[in-house]
Amino acid sequence: MEIRRATTVADLLAAEHLYDGPPREDWAARFLASPGHLMLIAYAEDGVPAGFVSGIEMLHPDKGAEMCLYELSVDESHRRRGIGRALTEALLAEARERGCYGAWVGVDTDNAPALATYRSAGSVDEGVFAMHGWPLAGDEGRG
Template identity: 90%
Template structure:
């Protein structure tokens, strides 16, 4: 298995089977262009994208830089082989290289595979929290360069 940083839209689209929804070329391009956004893809020996982890470097005046592990996904046929842990550790290494002071992930408390993966990679439990959201589906998605999404 080889883990590489995704640098092209083609790489992001080729990993589409790992995402929750089909990827869009314009969103993939916007992701790559956004400062602080990072996606690492694990490739099997045959070049198949077996998993990915995405992270977003976040900045704050009193916290400095922190890495948010945004999403981790491993192809069904490649699970339980250490791919998720390797991807998590690779993201943590990238966070250190970027000077991040910490890293964090939000995970459902009943997602035992994810919890086991993150714990195996050295995470510590910082307590239970509630995640609240605001669906903005009624807002037109527009990229900064004026490309509608």
């Protein structure tokens, strides 16, 4: 397995089978052009994307930079091989290189595989929180 940063729209579109919905070229291009956004893709021996992790570097005037692990996905046929952990650790390494003081991820408390992956990569449980959202766009805003 090899982990590489996605640098082209083609890289992002090739991982389509790992996403929740179909990607769009314009969204992929915007993702790549957005400072602080990154996606690392794990490639199987056959060169096909086996998993990905996306992160967003977030800045604040009184806190500095931190990394949000936005999404982690591993193809079902490649699970339980350490790919999720390797991707998480690769994102954390990137966060350290960028000078981030910390990293975080929101995860459902009943998502045992994700919790196990994050714990195996050294995360600590910072407690339960409620997440609220504001839908701002129609269906065009989501896959």
